[in-house]
Amino acid sequence: PGPTRCQIMDEAEKAVLELYDFRDRYFEHHEVSKAPEKTQHVEDKMTATLQKLDEISDEALDVRGKARLMFLRGHARNVLSEFDAKAEEFLSRAVKLDPTLVAAWNSLGECYWKQGNIEGAFNCFDGALRQVSGEVKLEREEKTAFTFKI
Numbered sequence: 001p002g003p004t005r006c007q008i009m010d011e012a013e014k015a016v017l018e019l020y021d022f023r024d025r026y027f028e029h030h031e032v033s034k035a036p037e038k039t040q041h042v043e044d045k046m047t048a049t050l051q052k053l054d055e056i057s058d059e060a061l062d063v064r065g066k067a068r069l070m071f072l073r074g075h076a077r078n079v080l081s082e083f084d085a086k087a088e089e090f091l092s093r094a095v096k097l098d099p100t101l102v103a104a105w106n107s108l109g110e111c112y113w114k115q116g117n118i119e120g121a122f123n124c125f126d127g128a129l130r131q132v133s134g135e136v137k138l139e140r141e142e143k144t145a146f147t148f149k150i
Helices: 005-024 032-054 063-077 085-097 102-115 118-132
Strands: none
Touching: 005 032, 005 063, 032 063, 063 085, 063 102, 085 102, 102 118
16 A cells, blocks of 8 residues: 555645755855855755655545645745745635644744735734633733834
């Protein structure tokens, strides 16, 4: 028998984590002289990761599994510093399917931040905090827990 759905999803998550690790630790494995090539290398790794994710059919997945797959697809596309509309689409679908998916809320907030949609980012980060604890909330008064500067 082949791998289980759980094993497939774990491998998909591992691939996305490796993508972010590649981006974040790029200079631990590449010389500084490769800096101009970093974005292209990350894009290439993102493309390979997305190809792996696209091989996964969501037909046999339950709602939470579909949300997790949408999150992984959106989070992979969100690895670059520029706004990506497809990342926003996947991440929005993920939080609609499973509003308890904190990582999806955070990634969607980052996506909105890149777009310059500060209100949308704030709402997503607030949504993530609501999932962690019903008592934690970002305040929109002068004494804010987080200050967003443009």
